[in-house]
Amino acid sequence: MRLLVIEDDRDAADYLVKAFREVGHVADAATDGDDGLAMALGGQYDVLIVDRMLPKRDGLAVIGALRAKGMETPALILSALGQVDDRVKGLRAGGDDYLPKPYSFSELLARVEVLARRRGGRGEETVLRVGDLKLDRLSHQVHRGEEEISLQPREFRLLEYLMQHAGQVVTRTMLLENVWDYHFDPQTNVIDVHISRLRSKIDKGFSQPLLHTIRGAGYMIRDGARKTLSDDHV
Amino acid sequence: MTALGKLFRTTTFKLTLVYLTVFALFAAFLLGYFALNTRRLITEQITDTVNAEITGLSEQYRLGGIRRLVTVVDARARRPGSSLYLVTTFAGETLAGNVTTLPPGTLDNPGWTETAYRRLDESDAADHPEHRALARVFQLPGGFRLLVGRDLDERDRLYNIVLSAGRWSIAIVIVLGLAGGLFVTRRVLRRVDAMTETTRTIMQGDLTGRLPVAGTGDELDRLGGNLNLMLERIEALMRGLKEVSDNIAHDLKTPITRLRNRAEQALRSAKSEADYRSALESTIEESDGLIRTFNALLMIARAESGQARENMSEFDAAEIAHDVGELYEALAEEKGITLKVQADSPVPLRGNRELISQALANLIDNSIKYTEPCRSTENGLPAEIVVRAMSEGDRILLTVADSGPGIPEADRARAVERFVRLEQSRSKPGSGLGLSLASAVARLHGGELTLADNQPGLKTVIALPRGGPVQMQDEAPRKTKDFL
Numbered sequence: 001m002r003l004l005v006i007e008d009d010r011d012a013a014d015y016l017v018k019a020f021r022e023v024g025h026v027a028d029a030a031t032d033g034d035d036g037l038a039m040a041l042g043g044q045y046d047v048l049i050v051d052r053m054l055p056k057r058d059g060l061a062v063i064g065a066l067r068a069k070g071m072e073t074p075a076l077i078l079s080a081l082g083q084v085d086d087r088v089k090g091l092r093a094g095g096d097d098y099l100p101k102p103y104s105f106s107e108l109l110a111r112v113e114v115l116a117r118r119r120g121g122r123g124e125e126t127v128l129r130v131g132d133l134k135l136d137r138l139s140h141q142v143h144r145g146e147e148e149i150s151l152q153p154r155e156f157r158l159l160e161y162l163m164q165h166a167g168q169v170v171t172r173t174m175l176l177e178n179v180w181d182y183h184f185d186p187q188t189n190v191i192d193v194h195i196s197r198l199r200s201k202i203d204k205g206f207s208q209p210l211l212h213t214i215r216g217a218g219y220m221i222r223d224g225a226r227k228t229l230s231d232d233h234v
Numbered sequence: 235m236t237a238l239g240k241l242f243r244t245t246t247f248k249l250t251l252v253y254l255t256v257f258a259l260f261a262a263f264l265l266g267y268f269a270l271n272t273r274r275l276i277t278e279q280i281t282d283t284v285n286a287e288i289t290g291l292s293e294q295y296r297l298g299g300i301r302r303l304v305t306v307v308d309a310r311a312r313r314p315g316s317s318l319y320l321v322t323t324f325a326g327e328t329l330a331g332n333v334t335t336l337p338p339g340t341l342d343n344p345g346w347t348e349t350a351y352r353r354l355d356e357s358d359a360a361d362h363p364e365h366r367a368l369a370r371v372f373q374l375p376g377g378f379r380l381l382v383g384r385d386l387d388e389r390d391r392l393y394n395i396v397l398s399a400g401r402w403s404i405a406i407v408i409v410l411g412l413a414g415g416l417f418v419t420r421r422v423l424r425r426v427d428a429m430t431e432t433t434r435t436i437m438q439g440d441l442t443g444r445l446p447v448a449g450t451g452d453e454l455d456r457l458g459g460n461l462n463l464m465l466e467r468i469e470a471l472m473r474g475l476k477e478v479s480d481n482i483a484h485d486l487k488t489p490i491t492r493l494r495n496r497a498e499q500a501l502r503s504a505k506s507e508a509d510y511r512s513a514l515e516s517t518i519e520e521s522d523g524l525i526r527t528f529n530a531l532l533m534i535a536r537a538e539s540g541q542a543r544e545n546m547s548e549f550d551a552a553e554i555a556h557d558v559g560e561l562y563e564a565l566a567e568e569k570g571i572t573l574k575v576q577a578d579s580p581v582p583l584r585g586n587r588e589l590i591s592q593a594l595a596n597l598i599d600n601s602i603k604y605t606e607p608c609r610s611t612e613n614g615l616p617a618e619i620v621v622r623a624m625s626e627g628d629r630i631l632l633t634v635a636d637s638g639p640g641i642p643e644a645d646r647a648r649a650v651e652r653f654v655r656l657e658q659s660r661s662k663p664g665s666g667l668g669l670s671l672a673s674a675v676a677r678l679h680g681g682e683l684t685l686a687d688n689q690p691g692l693k694t695v696i697a698l699p700r701g702g703p704v705q706m707q708d709e710a711p712r713k714t715k716d717f718l
Binding site for chain 1: 515518521522525526529530533545557560561562564565568588591592595599602603
C-alpha cells in the first residue's frame with residue numbers, strides 16, 4: 001500500500017513513515033499543505049494521512065482541492081481537535097475518517113487499512129462469508145456451516161461490520177463509532193463484553209475460531225487457515 | 235478630557251439638549267401664534283367700534299346737521315379714554331374733535347388708514363411723542379369730513395407684553411432645562427463613574443469587587459445587578475478553574491510520576507526483552523489513561539463554556555436510554571447485575587445527542603462499577619440497575635437507579651466535583667470525572683444533575699427543561715433533593 005503522510009511536525013511524520021514501512025507499506029511524507037497537495041496530485045497513493053493544521057494550506061483545504069480536481073483518494077484526518085463538531089467538520093470537508101491526537105499507531109494502521117480496502121467494494125455484497133460463517137444482509141440470517149445462529153439486532157450489526165472488514169484489524173473505537181454511532185470514550189471495556197457474547201454465539205462449539213482478539217489493537221474476524229498481513233505485525 | 239467636557243459628551247446631556255430645543259421651539263410657536271391672534275382680535279374690535287361710531291355720528295348729522303354733529307363730537311371727545319374724533323369742512327378746517335396734528339393729506343382719502351397723531355390736550359410736541367391710531371375717514375354729505383379712530387397703543391402694548399413673555403419663558407426654559415440636564419447628567423455620570431471605577435479595579439484582578447447598586451430599581455441598578463451576577467459567575471468559573479488546575483496538577487502528576495518511574499525502573503533493571511516489552515506496554519497503558527482523563531477534562535470545559543451548544547438537535551431521550559442501556563447491558567450482565575430500561579413512550583428532547591448519551595453512559599458506568607452482585611444475598615434484593623427516561627411536568631428526567639451502596643447525603647454534593655472519588659483507596663478504575671461531566675452536560679442544557687437515595691442504592695437524575703437549553707445556570711453547588 002502506498003501512503004502519503006502530510007504532517008508538519010517532522011518528528012511525527014518520520015515516526016509514521018518509519019512505522020508504516022516496518023509493517024510493509026510504502027510511505028512518503030510532506031511537511032506543508034502545498035507540497036502535500038502537489039504530491040497527492042502527482043503520486044498514486046492509496047490513502048492520505050492529513051494533519052488538520054498545516055503551514056501554507058490547512059489540511060481540510062488540501063482535501064478540498066483534491067476533491068475539486070476529482071481525486072477520490074481516501075483521506076484520514078489527524079487532528080488535535082478531537083470534539084464531535086470538529087470531526088463532523090472534517091468529514092464534511094471531504095475527509096473519509098477522523099482520528100484525534102494523540103492516537104495509537106495500531107488504531108491509525110487499522111483505520112488506514114480499512115480505508116484502503118474500502119475501494120475494493122466489499123460493502124456492496126449482500127452475502128458475506130468468512131470460512132463457513134455466512135451472513136445474509138437481506139434476510140438478516142447468519143449460518144455457521146449448516147447451523148443457523150440467532151443474533152440480536154446489535155450483534156448482527158457488529159458481526160456485519162467485522163465481516164465487511166474480514167482479515168483486517170478493527171479497533172474498539174471503530175466498532176463504537178460504526179456499530180453504535182458513539183464518538184465518546186465509554187471508560188469501561190463495554191465493547192469487549194459485546195464481542196465475547198458474539199464470540200460465544202458464533203465460535204462456541206466449533207473447532208476453528210473465527211473471531212480473534214488482536215492484542216493491543218482490537219479484533220479481527222478471519223478464516224483461521226489464512227494468514228493476513230495484519231496478523232504478522234501486531 | 236475635562237470634567238465639563240465629559241459632562242457634555244454624555245448621552246443624557248445630549249438627550250437633554252435635544253429635548254430642550256424641541257421644547258423651546260414649541261413654546262416659541264405657541265406664544266407667537268397667541269400674539270398674532272391677539273393682535274388680529276384687537277384690530278377687529280377697533281374696526282367694529284369705529285364703524286359703529288361712524289354709523290351713529292352720520293345718523294346724528296342726518297338728524298341735526300353739522301351743528302348737532304359738532305356738539306355730539308365735542309361731548310364724546312371730552313370723555314376720558316375716548317376714541318379720536320375730527321370733523322372738518324371740505325377745505326380741511328377743523329370744526330370739532332380731539333386730534334391736532336395729522337400727517338397732511340390723511341383726510342383726502344376716505345376709508346381706513348393707520349396714522350400718527352397727537353391729541354388736542356398734548357399738543358406740546360416736546361413732552362408727548364406721536365401716537366399711532368387706526369382711523370376711518372368718512373365723507374359726509376355736504377362736503378364735511380368725519381374721522382373716527384382708536385388708539386393703537388393698547389394693541390401694541392399687549393402685543394409687546396406677549397412677545398416679551400415669550401422671550402422670557404424661552405429663556406427660562408433654556409436656563410432651567412440646561413440646569414436640570416446638567417444636574418441629572420452629573421448624577422448619572424457620578425454613578426456611571428463609580429461603576430467604571432469598580433470595573434477598573436475588577437479588571438486589574440480583584441474579582442471580589444461588585445458594582446454599587448442604589449436600590450432604587452432603576453435601569454442603572456438593573457444593569458449593575460446583572461453585571462454583578464455576571465461577575466459572580468466569572469468568579470465562580472475562575473475559582474473552578476483554579477480548583478481544576480490544582481486538581482490537574484495533583485491527579486495528572488501522579489500517573490505521570492508513575493509513568494516516569496516505570497520507564498526509569500525498566501532502564502535500570504530490565505534484563506530481557508520481555509521485561510522491556512512489559513515495561514513499555516504498561517507505559518502505553520498509563521499514557522492512555524492520561525489521555526482519557528485529559529479528554530474528559532476538555533469535554534467538561536467545553537460543556538461548561540457552552541461551546542457545545544452549536545450541535546443541538548431534536549431527538550428522542552427514550553431512544554437514547556434504550557441505546558445506551560443496550561450498550562451497557564452486556565457489561566452489567568457479565569457482572570451479575572440486571573440492567574433494565576424503562577422508557578416506553580417517546581420523550582422528545584432538544585440538545586446535544588452525543589453529550590447526553592455520554593452523560594447517561596457515565597451514570598450507568600458508575601452504577602455498574604459500584605453495584606456489587608453479592609449484595610443481593612445480603613438484603614434479599616436482586617442487584618439491578620434501572621434506567622428511565624420520562625417527562626414530568628415541564629421537565630425531562632433521565633434517571634439511573636441502582637441497588638449499590640449509594641452515597642451518604644453529606645458526600646453527594648462533593649461527588650459531582652471534578653476528580654472527587656469518594657472511595658479513598660481509588661482501587662476502582664476511573665478518572666473521577668464521570669459525574670462532573672454528566673453535571674456539566676446537564677447544566678449546558680439548562681438542567682441539573684442530582685444524586686438521591688434509592689433506598690437502598692443511588693439514584694442519579696439528569697433533569698432537563700423540556701423547552702431546550704435556555705441559559706447557563708449558576709455555578710453554585712447544587713442541592714440534592716429527592717425527585718420521586
